[in-house]
Amino acid sequence: MENGDRVIKLPETMCNLFNLQTLELIECVVALPKGIGKLVNLRHLCLGEPIILPKGLGKLTSLETLDCIKISKGSHASFKKVMKLKDLRKLIKLKGCLSIYIGNVKDVEEAERAQLEEKEGLVDLVLDLYGLENMEDSTGQSVLLLEGLQPHPNLKRLEIRHYYGTTKQQHLAETRFPDGDYDLYEQENTLGSLEGSENL
Numbered sequence: 008m009e010n011g012d013r014v015i016k017l018p019e020t021m022c023n024l025f026n027l028q029t030l031e032l033i034e035c036v037v038a039l040p041k042g043i044g045k046l047v048n049l050r051h052l053c054l055g056e057p058i059i060l061p062k063g064l065g066k067l068t069s070l071e072t073l074d075c076i077k078i079s080k081g082s083h084a085s086f087k088k089v090m091k092l093k094d095l096r097k098l099i100k101l102k103g104c105l106s107i108y109i110g111n112v113k114d115v116e117e118a119e120r121a122q123l124e125e126k127e128g129l130v131d132l133v134l135d136l137y138g139l140e141n142m143e144d145s146t147g148q149s150v151l152l153l154e155g156l157q158p159h160p161n162l163k164r165l166e167i168r169h170y171y172g173t174t175k176q177q178h179l180a181e182t183r184f185p186d187g188d189y190d191l192y193e194q195e196n197t198l199g200s201l202e203g204s205e206n207l
Contacts, residue, residue, distance in 0.1 A: 015037050015038070016037060016038040016040070017032075017038070017039055017040050018040060019040045019041065019042050021040055022040050022042035022043060022045040022046060023045070024046065025045065025046065025047065025048060026048055027046050027048060027049055028048055028049060028050045028051065029049075029050065029051040029053075030046075030049060030051070030052050030053070031051075031053040032052075032053065032054055032055065033053060033054070033055035034055050034056065037058065038058070038059075039058075039060060039061055039064070040061065041061045041063060041088065042061075042063060043060075043061050043063050043064055043067070044061070044062075044063025044064065044065075044066035044067065045063075046067065047066075047067065047068075047069065048069060049067050049069065049070060050069055050070060050071045050072065051070075051071060051072035052064075052067075052070060052072060052073050052074075053072065053074050054073075054074055054075055054076075055074070055075075056075065057075040057076060057077035057106065057108040058076075058077055059077050059078075059079055059089050059090070060076055060077075060089065060090040061088065061089060061090065062087075062088055062089055062090050062091070062094060064090050064094070065090060065094030065095065065096075065097055065098065066097070067098065068097050068098065068099070068100065069100060070098050070100060070101060071100050071101060071102050071103075071128070072101070072102070072103055073098070073101055073105060074104060074105065074106065075105070075106040075107075075108065075133075076090065076095075076105075076106070076107055076108070077108040077110065078090065078091060078092050078107060078108065078109050078110060078112055079110030079111060079112070079138065080110065080111055080112050080114075091112075091117060092107075092109070092112060092114075092117045092118050092120065092121040092156075093117045093120035093121060095121040095122070095123070096120055096121055096122040096125075098126070099122075099125050099126055100128065101126050101128055101129055102126075102128025102129060102130070103128070103129070103130065103131065104129075104130070104131035104132075104133075105129055105131070105132055105133070106132075106133035106135065107132075107133065107134055107135065107156075108135045108137060109134065109135065109136050109137070109138055109152065110137070110138035111138040112138060112152070113151075113152070115151045115152060115154065115155045116155070117155075118151075118152050118154075118155030118156050119155040121155075121156060123156050123157060123158045123159065124157045124158060124159050125159065126158070126159055127159045127161050128161075129158060129159060129161070129162060130161065130162060130163040130164065131162075131163060131164045132158050132162055132164070132165050132166070133165075133166045133167075133168065134153070134156060134165075134166070134167050134168070135167075135168040135169055136149055136152060136167070136168065136169045136170060137168070137169045149169075149170050153167070153170075
């Protein structure tokens with residue numbers, strides 16, 4: 008695709024490319040086809056910006072690269088067809104960097120079912136809790152969601168955005184980096200980054 012072209016929605020016929028292994032859609036896609044779960048050989052999906060993904064993406068157990076994802080929740084019927092946190096659980100081959108933008112999700116059990124602790128290949132993780140901003144007890148929800156989104160000990164860098172808690176900060180560092188190899192700093196409306204000292 009040429010730079011500047013913007014696709015509103017990719018066609019369902021794209022899901023017939025059964026041997027497709029890499030799909031890069033940087034700044035040129037708004038919606039993926041519902042049948043994307045048919046692309047069983049897909050290894051790398053690069054979006055460039057967070058979008059709500061079809062539920063079928065959770066079937067792509069060979070997926071190794073997924074740079075970002077937007078998770079939201081609602082009562083409308085259409086939300087039953089999109090990817091939830093729990094749909095990440097089978098993507099155990101994910102590695103490298105992953106950014107998760109979490110909307111109005113407050114189900115701690117669903118966060119736990121994402122099983123981030125099983126994804127040993129992830130080394131860089133961004134958790135953006137932007138959807139908690141207007142919720143009652145946003146501080147409590149931030150803490151609970153992060154409890155459910157425990158990453159694997161192999162993680163080298165953790166950035167948490169829109170975190171509304173306060174006393175949880177040191178605990179987060181100690182939990183995810185028990186050996187003390189981390190650097191913790193605060194930014195406005197952000198918990199900051201916790202990085203292994205070897206990366207400083």
